[in-house]
Amino acid sequence: LLDPSRFVVFITGATSGFGAAAARRYVGAGGKVIATGRRVERLQELQAELGVENCHIIELDVRDRAAIDAAIAGLPAPFDAINIVLANAGLALGLQPAAETDITDWETMIATNVTGLAYTVRALLPGLIARGGGHVVTLGSVAGDYPYPGGSVYGATKAFVKQFALNIRSDVQGKNIRVTNIEPGLTETEFSLVRFKGDEGKASKPYEGTAAMNADDIAESIFWATSLPAHVNVNRLQLMATAQAFGPFDIHRE
Numbered sequence: 001l002l003d004p005s006r007f008v009v010f011i012t013g014a015t016s017g018f019g020a021a022a023a024r025r026y027v028g029a030g031g032k033v034i035a036t037g038r039r040v041e042r043l044q045e046l047q048a049e050l051g052v053e054n055c056h057i058i059e060l061d062v063r064d065r066a067a068i069d070a071a072i073a074g075l076p077a078p079f080d081a082i083n084i085v086l087a088n089a090g091l092a093l094g095l096q097p098a099a100e101t102d103i104t105d106w107e108t109m110i111a112t113n114v115t116g117l118a119y120t121v122r123a124l125l126p127g128l129i130a131r132g133g134g135h136v137v138t139l140g141s142v143a144g145d146y147p148y149p150g151g152s153v154y155g156a157t158k159a160f161v162k163q164f165a166l167n168i169r170s171d172v173q174g175k176n177i178r179v180t181n182i183e184p185g186l187t188e189t190e191f192s193l194v195r196f197k198g199d200e201g202k203a204s205k206p207y208e209g210t211a212a213m214n215a216d217d218i219a220e221s222i223f224w225a226t227s228l229p230a231h232v233n234v235n236r237l238q239l240m241a242t243a244q245a246f247g248p249f250d251i252h253r254e
Ligand code: NDP
Pocket: 012, 013, 014, 015, 016, 017, 018, 019, 036, 037, 038, 039, 040, 042, 060, 061, 062, 063, 088, 089, 090, 091, 092, 112, 116, 139, 140, 141, 142, 183, 184, 185, 186, 187, 188, 189, 190, 191, 192, 194
């Protein structure tokens, strides 16, 4: 296994859920993290918890390409020696049928999950290559493989992430860069609260009476994939709660 004390991990969406759990997991193993996100108070709390020597924070909206470039350019040592990129920031908004959806929700999901993720990887990949190698981890979803009602644009953004990760992997062949798309299913984080725009009643429904995965489960999987010996690349890692499985095709009958 690789030595986690040498990990320097740039994380988008570190204010909550998988990103925050991953920051804790990496620092817990002796690594350093650059924790980014829009909610700066959350970043400050995380930094206070993990220590300024282990956790550098940057207020960052991944939709802002210039801000990503500036954030990377201004990194102090040792946080400038990034060898893992965790392109995790993302969101689902709404669950309405496509014909009734709020078009601005679609715009926000595409701008964040597709464009913002592409900006992140594009900005950080040259540095990984220049430093002799590294690992890009993207956050896809089971929704990128399996369709469900109301998942129109969200699922499509995650299908983009999967194919983007696989294509990037082709591009970095021979450069000692690993690429992994993590594809979780039902996991209790703030994801649902964001999807239902703060409606706690609706947000808790998907997790009621069942054992969903949690952020630490996903952080552990990310950590595992990045800790494997350098000659092993996990291309895609799909995870579901044991309580989550597949439904039948939906046949409409008169
Ligand atoms: P959370 O809502 O708990 O966390 C999402 C994170 O993304 C937050 O830190 C948020 O930070 C950040 N984020 C959202 N928009 C932006 C933006 N424009 N710029 C920068 N950061 C942003 O959800 P999860 O931890 O569950 O989700 C993380 C990723 O995992 C997402 O890509 C999600 O689609 C994916 N996923 C989630 C699953 C689940 O069931 N929970 C399953 C499969 C995939 P802030 O608001 O402070 O900017």
